[in-house]
Amino acid sequence: MSAPRRPLLAWVPTLYLAMGLPNVMVGVVAAIVYKNLGVDNETIALATSQLYLPWVLKPLWAPLLEAWRSKRWWVISMEFTMAGLLGLVALSLPLEGFFRLSLWLFWMIGFASATQDTVADGVFMGTATPREQARYAGLQGMCWNLGAVLGSGLLVSLTGWLHEAHGLPWVQCWMLVMGLAGTLMALAGVWHWRVLPAGALAPLQARGAADAWRAVREAWASFFAKPAIWPMLTVVFFYRFGEGFIEKFGPLFLLDARSAGGLGLDNAALGTLAGTIGTLAFIAGAFAGGAVVARFTLRRSFLWLALALNLPHLTYFWLSQAMPTEMVSIGALVALEKFGFGMGSVGHMLYMMQQVSPGPFRMAHYAMATGVMAMTKWATGTASAALWAACGHAYPLFFGAVLLLSVPPIWLAWRAPFPHATEPDEADR
Numbered sequence: 413m414s415a416p417r418r419p420l421l422a423w424v425p426t427l428y429l430a431m432g433l434p435n436v437m438v439g440v441v442a443a444i445v446y447k448n449l450g451v452d453n454e455t456i457a458l459a460t461s462q463l464y465l466p467w468v469l470k471p472l473w474a475p476l477l478e479a480w481r482s483k484r485w486w487v488i489s490m491e492f493t494m495a496g497l498l499g500l501v502a503l504s505l506p507l508e509g510f511f512r513l514s515l516w517l518f519w520m521i522g523f524a525s526a527t528q529d530t531v532a533d534g535v536f537m538g539t540a541t542p543r544e545q546a547r548y549a550g551l552q553g554m555c556w557n558l559g560a561v562l563g564s565g566l567l568v569s570l571t572g573w574l575h576e577a578h579g580l581p582w583v584q585c586w587m588l589v590m591g592l593a594g595t596l597m598a599l600a601g602v603w604h605w606r607v608l609p610a611g612a613l614a615p616l617q618a619r620g621a622a623d624a625w626r627a628v629r630e631a632w633a634s635f636f637a638k639p640a641i642w643p644m645l646t647v648v649f650f651y652r653f654g655e656g657f658i659e660k661f662g663p664l665f666l667l668d669a670r671s672a673g674g675l676g677l678d679n680a681a682l683g684t685l686a687g688t689i690g691t692l693a694f695i696a697g698a699f700a701g702g703a704v705v706a707r708f709t710l711r712r713s714f715l716w717l718a719l720a721l722n723l724p725h726l727t728y729f730w731l732s733q734a735m736p737t738e739m740v741s742i743g744a745l746v747a748l749e750k751f752g753f754g755m756g757s758v759g760h761m762l763y764m765m766q767q768v769s770p771g772p773f774r775m776a777h778y779a780m781a782t783g784v785m786a787m788t789k790w791a792t793g794t795a796s797a798a799l800w801a802a803c804g805h806a807y808p809l810f811f812g813a814v815l816l817l818s819v820p821p822i823w824l825a826w827r828a829p830f831p832h833a834t835e836p837d838e839a840d841r
Contacts, residue, residue: 476802
């Protein structure tokens with residue numbers, strides 16, 4: 413007799429929160445750490461963009477995760493691994509060679525986080541029905557971004573408070589915060605050890621190395637045999653193309669001094685605006701996007717969700733031109749951009765889950781799709797340094813170029829193929 417299924421609410425919120433925290437620590441917070449410790453913008457953009465590579469490369473080992481151990485085991489192991497690595501980041505910051513050493517540690521956190529993402533999505537897709545997946549899409553986005561609130565919001569604000577109110581050097585501020593982030597990941601591991609289901613077994617659950625490699629071959633072969641796979645992957649890659657540039661340079665623009673063309677915010681203000689307020693706006697947008705899909709289906713709403721994600725890129729262009737000083741105006745525009753991002757990201761996630769991933773190797777195929785999505789972040793993050801230099805370190809030109817780069821994703825969303833049914837009743841049959 414199989415064990416009774418635990419309610420999704422017992423583990424989905426904490427699972428996606430524990431996915432969001434390390435992701436944002438590597439993808440966003442690392443850049444703020446280096447900015448506070450005196451590293452220049454181009455070096456930050458180029459170096460931290462390479463930290464996305466684990467998410468790009470995770471399809472290489474995702475099929476092996478299908479074949480070895482349970483998905484639950486992988487989730488919990490990676491959470492404890494990341495807890496230890498975040499502690500090592502804290503210890504590395506006061507050292508003379510902190511930049512290179514901490515980059516290597518963030519790189520390893522990225523590999524553990526990418527692995528956790530793969531198996532956590534596998535647990536969710538193997539446990540929840542298609543109807544539940546659509547119903548919980550907003551909650552997933554909300555909880556993932558609560559991790560972003562903790563990382564890029566509350567923890568960044570905490571460093572600003574420690575630095576400004578208590579006079580601690582930036583190194584000590586970030587040592588404390590990295591240690592706190594590691595503690596949160598350890599607590600997530602303890603909780604999931606108690607409540608997380610095992611997730612559905614893959615059809616080639618390995619009995620040895622030969623079966624494992626057979627799973628790898630079959631997973632890759634079946635992925636590229638899917639109908640319309642290359643057009644679908646093109647949609648996945650370009651859907652968030654413009655957003656990738658904003659994600660990398662948006663925080664740097666908000667932190668840079670006004671003499672350098674930035675808005676001159678401190679860490680506390682950045683944490684409140686880009687982290688807390690922006691993430692709450694993202695959550696509201698994610699729920700709105702989920703409601704739109706539930707009402708009109710993914711096929712009918714996909715173009716509108718792409719427009720919701722890309723049109724608000726106008727906000728950063730306007731901010732770089734107008735250079736407002738009122739926090740209300742800045743906060744409202746940052747929130748608007750994040751609301752659109754949240755609304756549009758629901759379409760991206762459900763497109764990968766419901767159109768690219770279906771089949772016997774669903775977890776591995778979803779990992780391959782999200783690996784392509786991560787390739788977008790890596791490519792745009794890396795290219796952002798060159799674009800920044802080509803624009804003469806001028807934010808108005810940079811964000812104007814981002815607007816042009818946001819047009820192809822809209823056209824591709826309009827032309828996106830839908831080889832699988834998107835009606836909830838059909839998907840449940």
